[in-house]
Amino acid sequence: MKTLVRRHPFPRSSSMPLGSAIQPSVAYASESPDALDAQYEGRASGYTYAREGHPNADLLAARIDWLEGVEGGIVTGSGMAAVTAALLGLLKAGDHLLGGDQLYGRSLRLMNEDLPRLGIATSLADPTDAAAFARAIRPETRAVLIEVVSNPTLRVADLEGIAALCKAHGLILMIDNTFTTPRALRAVDHGADVVIHSVTKLLAGHSDVTLGWVAARDPELQAAIRVFAVTTGMTASPYDCWLAERGLFTFELRYDRAAQTAAHLADVLAAEPGVARVIYPLRPDHPDHNRAAGLLGERGGNMLSFEIAGGRDAANALVRAAPEIAFAPTLGDIGTTLSHPASSSHRGLSPEARAAQGISEGFFRLSVGVEDAELLADDLTRAIRAATGS
Numbered sequence: 001m002k003t004l005v006r007r008h009p010f011p012r013s014s015s016m017p018l019g020s021a022i023q024p025s026v027a028y029a030s031e032s033p034d035a036l037d038a039q040y041e042g043r044a045s046g047y048t049y050a051r052e053g054h055p056n057a058d059l060l061a062a063r064i065d066w067l068e069g070v071e072g073g074i075v076t077g078s079g080m081a082a083v084t085a086a087l088l089g090l091l092k093a094g095d096h097l098l099g100g101d102q103l104y105g106r107s108l109r110l111m112n113e114d115l116p117r118l119g120i121a122t123s124l125a126d127p128t129d130a131a132a133f134a135r136a137i138r139p140e141t142r143a144v145l146i147e148v149v150s151n152p153t154l155r156v157a158d159l160e161g162i163a164a165l166c167k168a169h170g171l172i173l174m175i176d177n178t179f180t181t182p183r184a185l186r187a188v189d190h191g192a193d194v195v196i197h198s199v200t201k202l203l204a205g206h207s208d209v210t211l212g213w214v215a216a217r218d219p220e221l222q223a224a225i226r227v228f229a230v231t232t233g234m235t236a237s238p239y240d241c242w243l244a245e246r247g248l249f250t251f252e253l254r255y256d257r258a259a260q261t262a263a264h265l266a267d268v269l270a271a272e273p274g275v276a277r278v279i280y281p282l283r284p285d286h287p288d289h290n291r292a293a294g295l296l297g298e299r300g301g302n303m304l305s306f307e308i309a310g311g312r313d314a315a316n317a318l319v320r321a322a323p324e325i326a327f328a329p330t331l332g333d334i335g336t337t338l339s340h341p342a343s344s345s346h347r348g349l350s351p352e353a354r355a356a357q358g359i360s361e362g363f364f365r366l367s368v369g370v371e372d373a374e375l376l377a378d379d380l381t382r383a384i385r386a387a388t389g390s
Contacts, residue, residue, distance in 0.1 A: 073215030079198025082212030089228035093119030130161025163191025201332030274388030
């Protein structure tokens with residue numbers, strides 16, 4: 001029996017669905033070679049092959065574009081894919097990249113080990129000190145990569161000073177805005193030329209997608225990033241894009257609730273005898289408090305870090321004493337998660353390198369979710385007391 005696959009469009013409707021449709025198709029049929037040329041040459045809109053773009057990715061990108069105040073952003077398969085697309089799409093052998101010395105662990109590895117293999121020189125400087133960045137600029141420096149609030153020590157970059165340096169020297173300022181989010185700070189309003197997100201985290205918010213997003217203000221830079229991402233297959237799953245778009249509808253509500261709870265927990269933990277220090281950007285004892293208040297206003301974010309004495313034994317005891325709080329190397333989930341940088345995000349650094357950043361075996365990072373603040377406070381204080389004997 002002979003068969004022929006007949007393809008039909010979605011049934012027409014005089015009404016519109018409230019939810020976005022998932023479009024998993026890899027390929028799209030065109031009516032003629034001329035029509036395909038028109039798409040590739042920008043004279044007609046449409047899709048050809050999912051690696052080059054698909055409807056769910058474009059819907060998600062447009063929503064994040066709006067939040068960040070830019071146009072033309074692209075969604076990638078992960079946050080690190082977005083970082084890589086920006087760096088390798090815009091840099092070439094012989095260029096120099098200057099980065100903050102407290103970047104996300106995998107970003108540090110990319111700078112320290114992978115980019116030099118490709119002939120791109122890299123160096124690191126303290127992002128809280130614009131003068132340190134000024135001293136590190138070389139004639140071949142092409143770009144700067146920083147996070148506004150560092151992971152996991154929550155130091156706040158001298159964004160105004162670094163942006164001024166980049167403008168004066170004609171450098172591309174790339175800002176990973178994952179921690180801060182556009183709810184607290186729009187990076188382009190503070191001089192960013194390229195903005196990067198791990199959508200996996202707060203924007204999507206439910207630990208069920210792996211996605212990134214990157215956008216450049218200059219259309220030529222954006223085109224170069226897009227071409228590299230398409231060529232290297234940094235394609236985002238339509239299913240993940242659909243879930244992330246749904247998550248964005250509650251992003252501001254989740255962010256505000258979690259940030260309010262995080263500020264409360266920071267004060268509660270600071271009063272615990274077993275806690276050596278608490279790091280939260282809006283606390284008066286934060287080393288960058290004034291800068292944080294100027295940049296973030298009243299939105300200190302959902303992330304806080306704290307340290308207990310007792311080393312790895314105490315760290316293990318704390319995690320076991322808090323089974324209600326997920327011990328997981330992630331952030332931005334709707335539920336609170338606890339992470340231990342020395343055994344997760346920063347395990348690739350030597351003990352000396354971690355110590356230089358203030359990351360000990362008793363150092364924890366807390367990504368606060370939307371649970372009841374008092375329940376979280378009770379769980380944490382009970383676990384800390386059990387681990388430290390306080």
